[in-house]
Amino acid sequence: MGKPSTAPSRLVRISSGAWDMATAAVRDGGHHQSDGPGWAELTQAGIALDNRVTAPWREALAVVADPEIVLRITATYNGISGQSTISIAGARIVCVQRRRAFGSTADGAVRITGTEPAVEVSLFSTDTFWDGVRRILPPLPQLRAGAAEATAVLEADHGVDDATALGIAANCTSQVTAELAAHGSGTPTIWGGMWAVHEERLYSIRTRRVDGRAAAVVVPVQAGHLAREIGFALVGALAGPVQGGAE
Structure with missing residues (x-):
């Protein structure tokens, strides 16, 4: 018996304008009167049929419009920055990713050099949560490894020295x-984390209070740490208040 599929239940790439049109149509009850190129694109992608957004996509867009939990991930690799918004409601998950190109100026500053006109939209479920998330991460095993691969939370109980930390920040392969x-009710629960891959090693970048001030600490961690921390944060968000990103 083969393994169950971990591919998204639906995956499309469409223009930002067409996606915005679908979002607006669902706000208006799922109907749209235009027969322009944007609607034709939605029809070709299977998001619309005639003048109406199809039922699976109405459900997906309802998750985007009113999520219980939102996970935002920004990942840089090879001059590309992928910005993903992952909306979760019940067992349904919708991931919308936008990509931008970036480069460095002569003085070392980072600037955006281009924006991809398309968005990638994937639908999956909580049963395949990490499989859905890992595919929008850079293709590095340190980042895409599952939580079970991190046999320990940290590889060290202290951060690297300042010179090493600066070198990682300036020359990392991916961040x-x-x-x-x-x-939900009251103030949103917030958790955050940051990681970098440098010379094939994964590092967690966290903050600690030092002499009353927040200071960045770069700690080596095992592959799978990213999946582990995001998974814990998601469980915590479902259960109650979460504290993260600082120690």
């Missing part, structure tokens, strides 16, 4: 930031 907001 990932994640922020989770759990919506």
Whole structure:
């Protein structure tokens, strides 16, 4: 018996304008009167049929419009920055990713050099949560490894020295930031984390209070740490208040 599929139940790439049109149509009850190129694109992608958004996509867009939990991930790799918004409601998950190109100026500053006109939208479920998330991360095993691969929380109980930390920040192969907001009654629950891959090693970048001030600490961690921390944050957000990103 083969392994169950971990691919998204649906995966499309469409223009930002067409996606915005679908979002607006669902706000208006799922109908749209235009027969322009944007609607034709939605029809070709299977998101719309005739003048109406199809039922699976109405459900997906309802998750985007009113999520219980939102996980935002920004990942840089090879001059590309991928910005993903992952909306969760019940067992349904919708991930919308936008990509931008970036480069460095002569003085070392980072600037955006281009924006991809398309968005990638994937639908999956909580049963395949990490499989859905890992595919929008850079193709590095340190980042895509599952939580079970991290046999220990940290590889060291202290951060690297300042010179090493600066070298990692300036020359890392990839950097990932994640922020989770759990919506409901009262103030949203917030958790955040940051990681970098440098010379094939994964590092967690966290903050600690030093002499009353927040200071960045770069700690080596095992592959799978990213999945482990995001998973814990998600469980915590479902259960109650979460504290993260600082020690």
